[in-house]
Amino acid sequence: MQADYHQPDTLEEAQALLAECPDAVLTAGGTDLLVQRRASGAQGPLISLRGIAELRGIHESHDLMIGAGTTLTEILDSARMQGDYPALIQSIEVLGSHQIRNVATLGGNLCNASPGADTAAPLIVYGARLKACSAGGGDSGACRTIAITDFFEGPGRTSLRPGEILRGILLDPPSPRLRSGFQRLGRIQMDIAIASLAVAFEWDGGQARQVRVAAGSVAPVPLRLQATEEMLEATALDPETLNKAATVAAAEVSPIDDIRASAAYRRELIAVFLRRAIRAALEAHGEAGGGTA
Amino acid sequence: MKSTGKRILKLSINGTVHECAAEPQALLLDVLRNELGLFGTKRGCDMGTCGCCNVLVDGQVQMSCLLLAHDMTGKEIETIEGLFDVGDPRGLHPLQRAWAEHGGSQCGFCTPGFVMTAKALLTEEPDPSEERIREALSGNVCRCTGYKKIVEAVQSAAAEIRS
């Protein structure tokens, strides 16, 4: 006989179940979790988040909130997301396959906390905040907001506390001057990235401001590259600056050798991706800049 | 943690409601094959990578090896067994005919998954480019051969369905 499968209809119910049964595991799309359980043989009770309408959809008020249970296909299909957050869209376009994206959720990609989670670097450069809620407190329980840079603690580990459910991903509305993009290389599309990188910056009269750079698959967690950002801040993103920043980026990451690639190759990719991502972000708006990749 | 026995499950598959008992965490793939005798849906890699177990859920292609059957209540599931064409003497759907005519199968194990993926694509996009077809099928693996004939089969079925 199998352990139970709970299918709550509301977040409140899910929180209560989790509080009551702390060894139960949450499942959203299940594309990470069910594969991992099959490999490990784990068989405990599951709480499904699929039936919870509050966790789904892209909601606009001042900020934009993407429900944690929104599927990657739903995000790809959103005209608002395509127009305003191209780096996130580019990361989802190459994530898994159609049948993965049709069930996999944005919240699941983050909570699984793989160093190579493709949506993490774009969400870092967009300054995403994560809303997490647990049982108790008011109507929807006790909620707090976590900066995405404080969310990842190591492979498979996040700063979510026991009993907390990720409710949504909050994004600021982009300014018309925001430029952003994403670069990735995998052995084949269906494979986890060898390395990935996202950039975002305000392009202000030929100067880059509020530069953000983040990279995936090159450290135990998706990593913000602050030294690289500083090199690029308030510059014209001229070839010389880009080349210097690319060298800094390659040194700032801490990749490992594994079956997919060597650490040295990953550093080299990060340098190339930085130049390419900046150039492509400008070119998407018909603007020039950047060095040669 | 307490264990619970099988629960009654009602699934709408290929337009018919089926009722059976299934373990709480039963996979859709196992229910289709073991409870309902629908063997067309194949277990390949069992980890979401090969596409052999693809079915349509409310028209969208999904992997039955990563779906829990009890989540499928209220959804319309379509499997390879649901494909047919009343106008064809053998009842074959244009995709199935095209697969046969273009040699899209060798051992045939991956075929149901490919055909279901292609069906979802053609419903969304009746006239996809070759690049689009290849991209749509990128989550389906064939270990016997290349993909050329498979792509040709989809192109030919698309043309037939449009005409």
Ligand SMILES: Cc1cc2nc3c(=O)[nH]c(=O)nc-3n(C[C@H](O)[C@H](O)[C@H](O)COP(=O)(O)OP(=O)(O)OC[C@H]3O[C@@H](n4cnc5c(N)ncnc54)[C@H](O)[C@@H]3O)c2cc1C
């Ligand atoms: C064949 C294949 C290819 C893949 N390719 C890629 C790829 O290219 N890039 C990539 O980044 N990933 C890839 N993945 C991994 C996976 O599909 C993604 O990480 C996906 O976004 C996970 O979402 P999910 O909804 O399926 O998560 P689930 O598997 O349901 O959950 C993942 C983890 O997050 C927890 N969780 C989920 N939702 C919440 C929540 N709201 N609150 C708290 N905890 C939660 C679960 O308990 C679990 O630990 C691939 C997977 C497969 C099987």
